Amino acid sequence: MIATMLAEAWGALVANRLRSALTMLGMIIGVAAVILMLAIGGGVQKQVSDSISGLGSNLLIVTAGSGRQGGIFGGAGTNVSLRLEDADAIARLDKVVAAAPSTQIPSQVVAGPANWATTVTGSVPAYFIVNEWTAGSGRAFSDREERAGARVAVIGQTVADKLFGANDPIGQMIRVKGVSFTVIGVMDKRGQGFGGQDRDDVVIVPLTTALRVLQGNQVRRSIRTISVSVASADALDSVTDDINTLLRRTHRLRPDEQDDFQVANLTAITDTLSSTTAAISLLLAAIGSISLVVGGIGIMDIMLVSVTERTREIGIRMAIGASRAAIRLQFLLEALMLSLIGCGIGVALGAGLSMLAGKATGFETPVSMFAVSIAFAVSASIGIFFGWWPATRAAKLSPIGALRS
Structure with missing residues (x-):
């Protein structure tokens, strides 16, 4: 029964190719945007993590100058405040390899x-x-x-x-x-x-x-x-505190004076940048998902038009024994098919754009199976949600009234 309904749903979509394509456009754009944003975000996150972890594991970087004069990635400050004696003293601290x-x-x-x-x-x-x-x-x-x-x-x-x-x-x-x-x-x-x-x-x-x-x-x-x-990642915070205390003492800084050095925890920097990148990616994906909602509204509108155009067909089906549940399922399958086909095309388009973005930026932009799975799950939900009202409206038609129309 389901196979027959799927074949009939496919036939209905093929019979109105242009309308079906235009209906799927919102889903295609929305899914492609979400896939692209998540791929770029994942690529940037991996690039940041690999770049910083490539500097070494469990690593702290102490640079000369205050934070207003420079930074680990922007170059050290102009104030020459570190000396060889500082390095010797740090090397003698507990848990420093x-x-x-x-x-x-x-x-x-x-x-x-x-x-x-x-x-x-x-x-x-x-x-x-x-x-x-x-x-x-x-x-x-x-x-x-x-x-x-x-x-x-x-x-x-x-x-x-x-x-x-x-x-x-x-x-x-x-x-x-x-x-x-x-x-x-x-x-x-x-x-x-x-x-x-x-x-x-x-x-x-x-x-x-x-x-x-x-x-x-x-x-x-x-x-x-x-x-x-x-020695270990667990010791990074305590060693950072020890270095701060040591250098402030050896540099003879008063309590009200600003540090003339900086201590950067690369693990903390990696976590912060990764979290920020992930948040931005999710925000962009959420913006892209607005197109999915628009696509769902488009599916609902087209399915309502389809119900109106096929009122007589619905009446004939009911007259020969089709139940209201079967009518509802028929139109739900059509809405679901529209959303899933649009999702499939959107995933392919998003993956292609991700590859182009990777070549343009020089870093990997992988499309994860998790993102693809979520895209199909959301698209299926949208198809069912926005297809329910037209399907229910079709199922509630009176057979006699439908035949007379």
Whole structure:
């Protein structure tokens, strides 16, 4: 019986192709908008999470300067407030695995006829441990080389490609501010970071060397950043408090004075950004779902017109024995079919637009099965809800009155 009714419902829709297509348009646009918004939101959320987690797990970043002077993603403040002694003190705190002081120097790097503008980072061997970064070829520099101020460098894959192309960089010479360094390692490729920053576009040299020969006229023992690896995620908050207390004491800040440093909890930043992105995605999806309601109203209007046009057909069906429940089910199936077909087309359109958005933005925009399932469930509910009144109206027609019409 149901199969027969489905075939009849399909026949009724095909008989009025243009009207059926226009009726489904609202559902198509609504579903496509919801799928697209959720895919983009999920892609952005994954990009943010991957970018920040790629910096290292259980990581705190201490930067010089107050919050009004700069930030972890906007660059450190101009006030040079961190010193090597701060990093040593932080490393001795309970539940701190390692602390890696570093300074960043924008520089032009030259290798033979090639040159490339990049950031030279001066740090210690713990930098590679804290950031969970290993050398893809060659090696990182040692504690002995760092203490001796050796003129060696480890480069990212982007710098290797720009300066040496297909040639092996290991053992080659590069010059930074006129100072020659021997390349001893090329780091594993890491890809883009937060905000599209290329994490492979970097040169890493021993911190002692950077402070002595590259820092210029700045205070020699001053540093920009301290990366802190914590024993566990549960200890991040307590270690953050310990660092704040320690630095305020060692920097001799009065109770009414503002911090001259910042401590960023990357896990907290990830959670905040992910929650914000998810909220925005849901808001945009909710706005897109308005089209679904409009589509449902369109289905109801068309089904009411269909009931009026097919009054005589309804009378004949009742005259030959069709029950009111069967009449109601027939029109409900037609409304449900309209909404589900529109949903299917909308999902396909949304998935296609998501792929185009992914290619345009450069990050993944996956369409989850959960979103597709929700789309079909909501569409089915809309079809039944907005199709109920026309179906009930058809079922309540008088057989004699319907035949006379």
